[in-house]
Amino acid sequence: MPQTLLLTIRDMYVSMLPIVFGGVLNMIFVKTPIYKKHCAPIDRSRLWRDGKRIFGDNKTWIGFWSMVFFCMVSQVFWGWVCNRSGWNDIHDLYRVRENTLGLNVLTGTLYGLAYALFELPNSFLKRRVDIRPGKTERSAVGAVFFVVDQIDSLIGVMLVLMAFSGISFGRYLGYLALGAGTHILVNLILYSLHIRKNL
Secondary structure (H helix, E strand, O other): OHHHHHHHHHHHHHHHHHHHHHHHHHHHOOOOHHHHHOOOOOOOOOOOOOEEOOOOOOOHHHHHHHHHHHHHHHHHHHHHHHHHHHHHHOOOOOOOOOOOHHHHHHHHHHHHHHHHHHHHHHHHHHHHOOOOOOOOOHHHHHHHHHHHHHHHHHHHHHHHHHHHHHHOHHHHHHHHEEEEEEHHHHHHHHHHHHOOOOO
């Protein structure tokens, strides 16, 4: 693999890791008694006009806002790490904007909002075709949704990064591809640790 490509992947991972951390922390949080006690679904168990749930039980208000919180905390922590380690020059956001607490609180919050919001259309469509929440169907339709599952939140998160850093559309697509592969790898690890029930 050419060195320039390896360096590009390294830089993208340095820029993307707070979102990965935020997602992992949120997956752990949804296993806690606090989450289970307050996991009211966003759709309030209401049905769409087709008689099926709007989003399903897995899309909850506490899960929505905990995703925002964990992404914000992860971004603030990673900003501190980058400042301490001298990685600002290889981070797509910090190359063009000063690595400050205010910037990290803002972008981390927006990352979390984008992550949570961009998952909702996918959940809505999966309910329409009878894919159960948190499940993967072994069919052509299931295969399409498996791919979408890997990038739905990233589409929104990387739009936030693009807006703040001015990365090119080609680099944006590269983030989607790298993020999808990372998402699958993280899910495999969490599945093997019994933190996640399904791949």
